[in-house]
Amino acid sequence: MIAYEFITSVVVMVLALLAAGFSRPNLFELPVLLAVLLFGSGLVFVRAMERWL
Amino acid sequence: MIVKDILSDILLGLAVLIVLASSIGVLVMRDAYAKLHFVTPAALVAPALVALAVMVQHGVYEMTGQAFLALFFMIIAGPFLSHATIRAIRVREKGDWRQASSGKVPAGGTEQ
Numbered sequence: 001m002i003a004y005e006f007i008t009s010v011v012v013m014v015l016a017l018l019a020a021g022f023s024r025p026n027l028f029e030l031p032v033l034l035a036v037l038l039f040g041s042g043l044v045f046v047r048a049m050e051r052w053l
Numbered sequence: 054m055i056v057k058d059i060l061s062d063i064l065l066g067l068a069v070l071i072v073l074a075s076s077i078g079v080l081v082m083r084d085a086y087a088k089l090h091f092v093t094p095a096a097l098v099a100p101a102l103v104a105l106a107v108m109v110q111h112g113v114y115e116m117t118g119q120a121f122l123a124l125f126f127m128i129i130a131g132p133f134l135s136h137a138t139i140r141a142i143r144v145r146e147k148g149d150w151r152q153a154s155s156g157k158v159p160a161g162g163t164e165q
């Protein structure tokens with residue numbers, strides 16, 4: 001879970017920097033979407049780890 | 054133009070240093086409780102520096118707003134995920150997340 005949160009944070013930054021570097025504003029939806037999914041999927045993953053894994 | 058480039062390079066360099074130091078901390082620490090402390094700088098401080106660098110480079114623009122929106126969601130998610138992770142670790146280790154030695158039962162909880 002720690003690695004998941006860490007890697008997702010780095011990927012959000014990489015996607016944001018790629019979109020900014022290539023000046024493609026529409027690609028900025030990807031880091032925003034991944035940041036939203038980090039919250040939901042992280043909670044689901046933690047709950048599954050707590051109960052079943 | 055040159056000042057903007059230098060400032061955004063400094064901010065991005067700081068973000069890279071923070072992520073590197075955090076990854077070393079995660080690798081070096083022994084248990085998950087200690088490792089979790091080193092996720093916070095990489096998950097909160099470094100994205101803030103990246104968003105600031107984008108703002109310095111591109112000004113107040115659509116990309117800057119979206120960068121800060123992503124930062125906002127990460128700021129919301131970080132403490133919740135840290136708490137949930139600690140709780141999951143405690144449940145796996147002790148069977149229950151509540152403190153067993155005090156004898157107090159929290160509101161809404163059942164006595165073990």
